[in-house]
Amino acid sequence: xxxxxxxxxxxxxxxxxxxxxxxxxxxxxxxxxxxxxxxxxxxxxxxxxxxxxxxxxxxxxxxxxxxxxxxxxxxxxxxxxxxxxxxxxxxxxxxxxxxxxxxxxxxxxxxxxxxxxxxxxxxxxxxxxxxxxxxxxxxxxxxxxxxxxxxxxxxxxxxxxxxxxxxxxxxxxxxxxxxxxxxxxxxxxxxxxxxxxxxxxxxxxxxxxxxxxxxxxxxxxxxxxxxxxxxxxxxxxxxxxxxxxxxxxxxxxxxxxxxxxxxxxxxxxxxxxxxxxxxxxxxxxxxx
Amino acid sequence: xxxxxxxxxxxxxxxxxxxxxxxxxxxxxxxxxxxxxxxxxxxxxxxxxxxxxxxxxxxxxxxxxxxxxxxxxxxxxxxxxxxxxxxxxxxxxxxxxxxxxxxxxxxxxxxxxxxxxxxxxxxxxxxxxxxxxxxxxxxxxxxxxxxxxxxxxxxxxxxxxxxxxxxxxxxxxxxxxxxxxxxxxxxxxxxxxxxxxxxxxxxxxxxxxxxxxxxxxxxxxxxxxxxxxx
Numbered sequence: 001x002x003x004x005x006x007x008x009x010x011x012x013x014x015x016x017x018x019x020x021x022x023x024x025x026x027x028x029x030x031x032x033x034x035x036x037x038x039x040x041x042x043x044x045x046x047x048x049x050x051x052x053x054x055x056x057x058x059x060x061x062x063x064x065x066x067x068x069x070x071x072x073x074x075x076x077x078x079x080x081x082x083x084x085x086x087x088x089x090x091x092x093x094x095x096x097x098x099x100x101x102x103x104x105x106x107x108x109x110x111x112x113x114x115x116x117x118x119x120x121x122x123x124x125x126x127x128x129x130x131x132x133x134x135x136x137x138x139x140x141x142x143x144x145x146x147x148x149x150x151x152x153x154x155x156x157x158x159x160x161x162x163x164x165x166x167x168x169x170x171x172x173x174x175x176x177x178x179x180x181x182x183x184x185x186x187x188x189x190x191x192x193x194x195x196x197x198x199x200x201x202x203x204x205x206x207x208x209x210x211x212x213x214x215x216x217x218x219x220x221x222x223x224x225x226x227x228x229x230x231x232x233x234x235x236x237x238x239x240x241x242x243x244x245x246x247x248x249x250x251x252x253x254x255x256x257x258x259x260x261x262x263x264x265x266x267x268x269x270x271x272x273x274x275x276x277x278x279x280x281x282x283x284x285x286x287x288x
Numbered sequence: 289x290x291x292x293x294x295x296x297x298x299x300x301x302x303x304x305x306x307x308x309x310x311x312x313x314x315x316x317x318x319x320x321x322x323x324x325x326x327x328x329x330x331x332x333x334x335x336x337x338x339x340x341x342x343x344x345x346x347x348x349x350x351x352x353x354x355x356x357x358x359x360x361x362x363x364x365x366x367x368x369x370x371x372x373x374x375x376x377x378x379x380x381x382x383x384x385x386x387x388x389x390x391x392x393x394x395x396x397x398x399x400x401x402x403x404x405x406x407x408x409x410x411x412x413x414x415x416x417x418x419x420x421x422x423x424x425x426x427x428x429x430x431x432x433x434x435x436x437x438x439x440x441x442x443x444x445x446x447x448x449x450x451x452x453x454x455x456x457x458x459x460x461x462x463x464x465x466x467x468x469x470x471x472x473x474x475x476x477x478x479x480x481x482x483x484x485x486x487x488x489x490x491x492x493x494x495x496x497x498x499x500x501x502x503x504x505x506x507x508x509x510x511x512x513x514x515x516x517x518x
Contacts, residue, residue, distance in 0.1 A: 166383050170376050177374045180336050181388035182362035182435065284377075 006135045007256045008249055013141045015248020016148030017043075020203040021225045022232065022240035023155060024196030030172030030235040031185075031192040032080075034087055034095050039200050040222025041103035045072055046204020047213045048110055051119045061123045061209065069202040076197030077190050084193060103218070111215045124209025144206050151199070152241045159237060168192060172235055173284070224251075227266045231273045233283025243281065289314045289470040290335065290366075290439045295344035297330055297494075304330045306494040308344070312439065317461060317471040319481040322491035323516055328474040329371055331491070332441045335472070336368045337361045348439065362388060367437025371444050371474075373428040377417025381408055384416045384427055391436030398434065404460070405430045422453035429460055433469075440464065440471045446480055458484050478513060482506055 021039055028036050049068035053059050059067070079102070087095050126139035159165035171178045171185045178185050204218075211217065228247050232239030247266055254262040261268070273281060295308040305327045312318045320328045333339040335346055337358040345354045353361050367388075368374070376384050385401060385408070402409035405426050411419065419427060425445055432440055442461075446454045454477070461471055461484045475481040481488060482505045490498040490512075505512065 166379065166387060169378055170383075170387055173376050173378055174374065176338060177368075177370065178387075179358040180338055180362055180368040180370075180374075181431075182359050183387070183389070184357075184359045 002135050003256065004253070006137070007252045009132070009135075009137055009145075010141075011249035011252030012245055013145050013248070014252060015245035016145050017203050017207060017221065017244075018225055018228045018248050019152055019241045019244030020148055020199050020206075021221070022228045022244045023152060023237060024199040025225065025229050026232075026235055026237045026240040027155075027168065027172075027192055028196040029229075030237070031168055031175075032084065032088070032189055033175065034084055035099070035234075036084075036196070037096060037099035037222075038102040038106070039196075040218030040220075040225070041106040042072060042076070042197050042200040042218070043204040043207070043221060044110070044215065044218030045106060046201035047121070047208040047211070047217060048114070048119070048204075049201065050123075050205045050208040051121050051213055054121065054123055061125055061205075064123075064205050064208070065202065068205050069198040072201035073194040073198030077194035079197075080190050080193040085189070107215045107219070114215065116215060118212035118214040121208040121213055138210075140210055144210070147206060148203075151202075156237065156241075164188065224266055227270045230280055231266075231270050233277075233280030236280065236282035236284075239280060239282025289316075289349055290472060291345075291347040292331070292335060293345045293347075295331065295334055295342060295346070297327075297334055297339060297342040303494050305334070305342070308491075308494070308496055310489050310496060312470045312472050314470055315465055315468045316487070317465050317473060317485040319473045319475045319485040319488045320491055321475060321478065321481065321488055321512070321516065326491040327494040328491055329443055332368070332370075332443050332472070332474060335441055336366060338368075362435070362437075363391070365391065365394070365436070365438035367432025367435060367440045369428045369432060369440060369442040369445060371447070373421075373424045375416040375419065375424045375427055377415060379416055380412065381414050381416060381419070381427060382412045385431050385434050388431060388435035390434065393436070394438060395436030396434050401430050401434050404433075404463070422449050422456075425449060425453070425457065426460075429457065433464060438469060440469060440473075442471060443474045444476065445473070446475065446477050454480055476516065478505060478509060478516070 021043060025036060025039055028034060046068055049072065050061070050064035053064050053068065083098060087098060124140050126143050129136040129138045130142060159169055167183055167188055170183070171188065175185065207217070224247070228243045229240050231247065232243030250265055250269070251262060254265045290312040292311070293309050295305050297305040308331060320331065322328055330339065334342045337356060345352060347353060348361070348364055348366060351364070353364060356364070376387070379387065385398065407423055408427055408430055411423065416424065416427065429445065445457050458480060465471065473481070473485060482502045485502070488500045488505055489496050490500060
C-alpha cells in the first residue's frame with residue numbers, strides 16, 4: 001500500500017511537468033492553430049537557463065525561477081513575431097518543419113557549449129524529505145507538485161474569470177468568427193505564445209534540481225507530452241492538464257506493477273482514445 | 289447605411305458573385321432571396337470582411353470599408369449573425385453576449401437585452417452549447433444588438449425553427465428597425481420576409497436579377513416559390 005501511494009505520488013510529480021508543458025501547448029494551439037514542436041526544447045532551455053545563470057552570475061534557484069521564464073517568454077514573443085506568425089497562411093507541414101527545426105537548432109547550439117553530458121545543478125531549495133503520514137517524500141518534489149497545481153489552477157481561473165480569458169476561449173473555439181465580433185485576435189496571439197513558452201521554461205527551471213540537465217531532456221519529455229495532449233484533446237486546456245497528471249500516475253504505477261508496459265502504456269492509451277474519440281477526451285472536432 | 293458596389297467573388301473556377309450592387313438604407317430591412325448556392329452567404333461574408341479575395345467596394349454609413357479587417361467593421365457598426373448562429377458552446381450565455389465590445393452610444397445595456405429576451409435572462413449562466421436552436425438564434429441576435437450594431441447581416445435566422453420562434457424573430461427585427469437599425473437578411477421563407485422587410489433582392493447564380501417590393505412578392509408568390517424550388 002505504501003509503495004502504491006509513494007509511486008502514485010511520484011507519478012503526480014512527473015505529471016506536474018507533463019501538465020505544465022501540455023497546458024502551454026494547449027493555449028498556443030488554441031489561439032494560433034500551431035502545434036509547437038519546439039516546446040520540449042524550450043523546456044530544456046529553461047533548465048539550462050538556470051544552470052547558466054548560476055554559472056555566470058551566481059544567482060540561485062529563486063532568481064532563476066523568476067528570470068529564466070521571463071527571458072524565454074520574451075524570446076518566445078520575438079519568435080512568434082518573426083517566424084511563427086508566418087505559418088498561419090501555410091500548409092501545416094511548414095508548422096512542423098519550422099518548430100521542429102527550431103528545436104534541433106536549440107539542442108545543437110547547447111551541445112556545442114555543454115556537450116552531451118548532464119550538467120550538475122545543486123542549488124535546489126528544500127533538501128531532505130518530509131513525512132506525508134504514510135511515507136516520507138522528498139521536500140523538493142512536494143514543492144514542484146504544489147507549484148504545478150497552483151499554476152494550472154491560476155491559468156484556469158484566468159481563462160474563466162477574465163476578459164482576456166474569455167477572448168482566448170472564444171478564439172480557440174471559433175478563430176475566424178471572433179474577429180467578426182470586433183476582437184482583434186491577432187493582438188492576443190503574441191502574448192499567448194509568450195505565455196506558453198514561459199510555462200515551458202518554468203517547468204525546465206523546476207526540473208533542473210531534480211532531473212538530469214542535458215540536451216536530450218526536452219526531446220525525451222516532449223514525446224510523452226504530445227501523447228498527453230492528444231489524449232486530453234488538442235486545444236483543450238482542462239483535458240491537457242487532467243491527462244498530464246493522470247498519465248504521470250499511470251506511468252509510475254505501470255512501472256511498479258507491469259514494468260514491461262511502463263514505456264508503452266501511454267501510447268496504448270493514446271491509440272485506444274483515438275479509436276473511440278478521435279478528437280481526444282475533451283477535444284472538439286474541428287468543423288470542416 | 290450599407291452600400292455594396294460591383295461585388296465579385298470566385299470559388300476556384302466557379303463564379304460565386306458577379307458584379308453585385310445593392311444598398312440598405314437607415315432603418316430599412318432588405319432581404320436577399322435566392323436558391324441554395326446563389327451566393328447569399330458569400331455576399332454576407334464579403335460584407336463582413338471574412339472573405340478577402342473579392343472585387344468591388346463595400347461602404348458603411350458613407351465610409352469605404354473595403355480594406356478594413358472584420359474586427360474594424362464590427363466596431364464601425366456591422367453585426368454578423370452567421371448561418372450556424374455562431375454561438376460559442378464553451379462560453380456562457382452572458383459571456384457570449386458580452387464578448388463583442390460595446391459601441392459607445394448605440395449599445396444595448398444587458399438589462400435591456402434581458403427584458404427583451406427573457407429566455408436568455410433565465411439561462412444567463414448556461415453554456416451556449418446547451419441552448420435549443422431557437423434560443424441560440426435569439427442569443428445570436430441579442431449579441432449584435434448588445435454590441436450596438438447599426439447594420440445587421442443576418443444569414444437565414446429562421447431556418448429550421450418553429451413558427452412561434454419565427455414570429456418572435458420577426459418582432460425582434462421589427463423592433464430593431466424602429467430604433468433605426470438596418471438589416472440585410474438572407475431568407476428563404478418568403479412569407480416571413482414580406483412581413484419584416486421593406487424590399488427584396490432576388491439573387492441567381494451570383495447576380496442580382498430582380499429587385500422587388502412587398503406587393504410584388506405577394507402577387508408573384510407562387511411563381512417565386514416555384515423558382516426557389518420550395
